Amino acid sequence: MPRSQGSTERAQLSRERVLRAAVAVADGGGLGGLTIRSLATQLDVKPMSVYYYVANKNEILDGIVDLVFGEIELPVPGGDWRAEIGKRAHSAREVLRRHPWAIALMESRTSPGPATLRHHDANVGTFRAAGFSVAQTAHAYALLDAFVYGFAVQEASLPFEGSEDAAEVAGGMMEQFSSGQYPHLTELAVDHVLQPGYDFGDEFDFGLSLILDGLARLL
Amino acid sequence: MPRSQGSTERAQLSRERVLRAAVAVADGGGLGGLTIRSLATQLDVKPMSVYYYVANKNEILDGIVDLVFGEIELPVPGGDWRAEIGKRAHSAREVLRRHPWAIALMESRTSPGPATLRHHDANVGTFRAAGFSVAQTAHAYALLDAFVYGFAVQEASLPFEGSEDAAEVAGGMMEQFSSGQYPHLTELAVDHVLQPGYDFGDEFDFGLSLILDGLARLL
């Protein structure tokens, strides 16, 4: 019974709408909160209706990973490679921050969608245009992406957001720290991480610069 | 009814045995294959028996993450920092290769166990002993771990193991490649990744060296 009463006109479903709604649900409640039923609720339909547009939940997961890849700004081959690669690294980090659940997914999905392939192609192309050999490009891209993904993993696992609430969260761990068993961790926490103004996110630029410097030396 | 017939003496359960069995199940069938029922089968008991040793499945997940951290070789503060840090990076990579499911877990768990804390403490201590300032240690460790985790994520998402079967797996993707839409990816695949002898794992040493070189320059 589509578009039932004619008055409360409900937009048509579509694969696109299903996947976008899935992203919204995951953003709100994590991957665990994404169930066919929660997705159906979000779309204001009954669970089985979404199965007209996707074969199964796996297809939804593949689909939203590709949507996320599509949100990352593409580097432009032929431009200033440091700027282009840096730009897309920052963009990727932002996107993964917006959709932390995507990191876990990218690991388990094995069938890349078109946005994913386009994304990788643009990156590889940027390195090649900058003068990196094919082998060097493989090295560089593997390293850079390992850093971006890994940083996102770390950032996602932080139990706090920003620097303000770091202190209180750390309070709980401090009980274990105060046993004196972890002196170096304690020092790092007390003298650095818990200081006002500390933002783990700043570590991203340090790492990115170090890596880009190292890569530049290859040329 | 413990140790029932006296003859088929079944070893006592324990939290330790439960967690080790959980690791074994996850190693065999991935995180998805780890259910209370599959775990119980592995232990040769009935599902509810494991709940005597753990409060819920979450506790199992926290527990096995800590077990995995415990498998990683610790660096020794005060030794040759490059060697020590490099050793633990390789060890971490090996361990994460043995237990690929652990990567996804580390992201979502927020209550570190003792092995986890000990691990981080040893790393931080090694940097400090090498002469890195507290702030530099934070930079260095964040960068290094981002790389190690990120590399593990990438390695886990490879649909093949070793270089032999790369070719056939790539065959499927090639259909999309051959459309000519992804020229740089195609070049990378054909001229490099699919060449005999290519092993993605080798990229690890390149990245690790580049990072350690960059860090050494800080001192």
Place this chain on the structure above:
DNA sequence: GGAGAGTATCGTACTTAGTACGAAACTGCT
């Protein structure tokens, strides 16, 4: 050596989630 008390294991059953199967409601054509 029997009576609790404590320890370890299990049976039953409820809940949530994915989804197969087919019915039903609506659309546009003829």
Place this chain on the structure above:
DNA sequence: AGCAGTTTCGTACTAAGTACGATACTCTCC
């Protein structure tokens, strides 16, 4: 109107986490 194609939904089965309480075994302490 009648029919075919499209879209949505109702019912129901299965798998998995786990609450609750029963059951069986072990270890004191008299």
